[in-house]
């Protein structure tokens with residue numbers, strides 16, 4: 001973006017102003033037009049400076065910050081608000097979006113990353129998609145509220161089903177501590193995302209290729225670290241670069257995630273063009289799935305680009321299709337049956353779409369792949385590019401109708 005961003009910075013008490021300023025972007029593109037200390041008596045400053053954007057900094061969960069955001073939104077609903085927190089955002093992310101903020105980042109993020117978030121918040125508010133100029137492949141982020149929901153099962157089978165249908169597909173295991181994509185696909189972790197993150201030099205496709213493991217189906221996989229303590233090497237900054245480069249190297253990029261909205265997962269959602277939300281057929285899981293969908297809504301994720309997949313959907317647990325619709329507020333796009341062949345195939349390291357082609361589960365995974373193939377065919381290349389830069393960009397009418405028909 002060519003325009004200089006004029007930001008007003010509001011610091012919650014206890015936040016070190018010098019520290020924050022050392023992390024903010026500098027130069028042509030960013031200017032701090034005022035600093036509010038303590039979040040009190042700030043309304044005059046807000047009115048006098050009329051910034052493009054409000055940057056609120058706190059150190060973890062803070063009711064004062066939530067109240068401040070809420071009031072700032074009421075005062076100027078069109079002005080974007082980005083929150084930086086120096087402490088853990090756990091339990092805070094949802095509240096921050098609910099209060100009306102556009103984004104939340106955990107410090108220390110690099111100033112590039114902060115710049116990116118600020119530009120994106122402004123672009124979203126202006127309804128503009130920041131076109132990157134390259135047609136990027138769809139990136140499907142597979143999300144689910146809890147462990148054991150079937151995220152890994154679905155992401156690995158979707159990836160393999162796309163490959164089997166003749167498309168170049170690439171899977172990233174973003175469950176950085178306990179990733180098990182390698183096991184479920186029977187791959188040896190010769191190289192993992194840990195090795196890639198530790199390697200020196202810039203990320204280009206030629207270099208990246210050397211870190212991708214190849215599955216028999218033709219799919220390429222970037223595996224999770226082999227030990228939990230290696231996860232911290234993988235930064236959000238690195239991931240943003242990584243996802244963009246991977247999207248230039250394949251027809252589809254699929255991302256398997258750990259449970260919850262961790263900073264890495266948020267970065268993946270932000271960069272993605274589609275979300276595949278996985279739920280299971282019990283009241284607790286459905287409630288969490290609904291919370292997940294609401295969080296995406298608060299993040300202004302385009303609802304046309306969210307698919308709902310219900311796993312273990314034939315369980316006789318006393319929940320009907322109508323119950324699901326009543327709890328979640330929408331009909332699932334794909335149902336995956338419970339099948340005892342699934343744990344068998346996981347243990348063998350052979351995905352069920354290949355191991356038991358004729359099973360109901362395999363058919364479901366092919367239907368899921370087909371849904372994304374159709375969605376991609378119907379997106380103009382330009383629209384795919386725009387989606388890369390702003391997931392909130394509106395889907396073309398035809399694709400919208402297609403998803404509406406499914407729903």
Ligand SMILES: Nc1ncnc2c1ncn2[C@@H]1O[C@H](COP(=O)(O)OP(=O)(O)O)[C@@H](O)[C@H]1O
Pocket residue numbers: 144146147148149150151152153154311312313336337338339340342343344346
């Ligand atoms: N539809 C299903 N039928 C039978 N077993 C399933 C089904 N879905 C998942 N499982 C089993 O549950 C376990 C957890 O699934 P997984 O995909 O690893 O969940 P997540 O990645 O969400 O933690 C898998 O090992 C698999 O064997």
Ligand SMILES: [Mg+2]
Pocket residue numbers: 148151152153175180257
């Ligand atoms: Mg998993």
